[in-house]
Amino acid sequence: MSRISIIQVIAFFIYLFYQVLILKNIVLVNTAFCFLYVAYLLFLPVESTPLFLMLAGFIMGLCVDTFYDSLGLHAFACVMVMYARNYWLSLITPQGGYDVGTTPSIAIGGIQWFLMYTFPLVFLHHAVLFFVEAGGFGMFWFTLWKVILSTIFTTLVTVVVQFLFPSGRYR
């Protein structure tokens, strides 16, 4: 298991509190939500083991759930995404592979690679989240619309975060 650096622990709380204190109140056109805390999970080092990733996702999800009064919901979606993450990373390995200790970022393969990495995972997270919350496929199109708008919103903010805090911070 990778060494958990102190910076990662601090980043955990920053993302968590930013989510539950500020982003919780921001909803565009009644449908677009921003769940930026997923970015923290996506930015964990490349060589993290699935076990570590899933545990991190579970804890992060539970913390967010406590604030959203939806116990288990975010945790469910996070664990799902964290399980899929390493498979997806190995599928889209850029030429030459990953260096040791890197975090997935724009610096690795440019903005195109970065979007290809984040967009499907964020979409998966939001789809699981909203469909479980809706309790099935009763309002399929409305929920899908919510998922798509929220995915675009979250991905955009994720890219902004990348530019604000250039990667290599965790090395």
Add this chain to the structure above:
Amino acid sequence: MQRLFLFLYQYRAFFTFLILEIICAWLIIENNAYQGARFFNSSNGLVAAMNNVSHGVREYFLLRQVNSTLAEENAQLRSRFEALNQLQYITSTPAIKDSSVMNQFDFVSAKVVSNTVNRFTNFLTVNKGSEDGIEPGMAVISPLGAVGKVRAVSRHYSVVTSILHVDVQVSALLRRTGHFGTIQWDGINPDIVKFKFIPRHVEPVKGDTVVTSGYNAIFPEGIMIGTIEEIHLTDELFFDLKVKLSQDFRKLSYVEVVKNSMRQELDSLIQTVVKEDKQ
């Protein structure tokens, strides 16, 4: 046996995934099913304290709105008080003897510290808890209309399931005609709820007021819910009515928790009848 362990070890990622997801699914179901999950919700002291700070900032932007609502309510109460005074003076009927009927409802004012409206299952947290005598199941209203029902309490905070929750049903009355039906939210627009089970022979008109019926002993009778916005006639036996909520849930700031001192009496009476019916 050794091969079994080897197998488990080889696919440890998958099995951890499975176990964690099962835990989550269990939590979701458990949490939906009854009023459990006492610790991991926003009535937890630490979480609520943080929400308090966050809401304190947001509240500044709502002050003007809150002020005018309170002033309006004040005026309304004053006029009602005067009317009652006059009535007593004119009729001088013997006062109602049973004081428990007169004081059936008690109101506790509380401040909203966190609130959502855009999810399928919306909750709000208010800053009064078991120390002020609040219990799960009590109704919550605002000056402008019905808000929801208390779901879980801690010492100083409680979580309220708002009417904007797809599983919540409220018994309601079409005031002009006296027919009753059920209010339920469809999860789409936080301004509009559905009013179901109004039979076809009734003639609802756009703008009719819908109030609580007082049948389920949670809400007092006659609390405003909203006005009818859209009327559809479907092939079924009932109308498809849409009601515009009188309370804008995005601007909730102060609410009142309703204590009904006769709820237990009513509930136990109904329960005995239901039991006898089954036998």
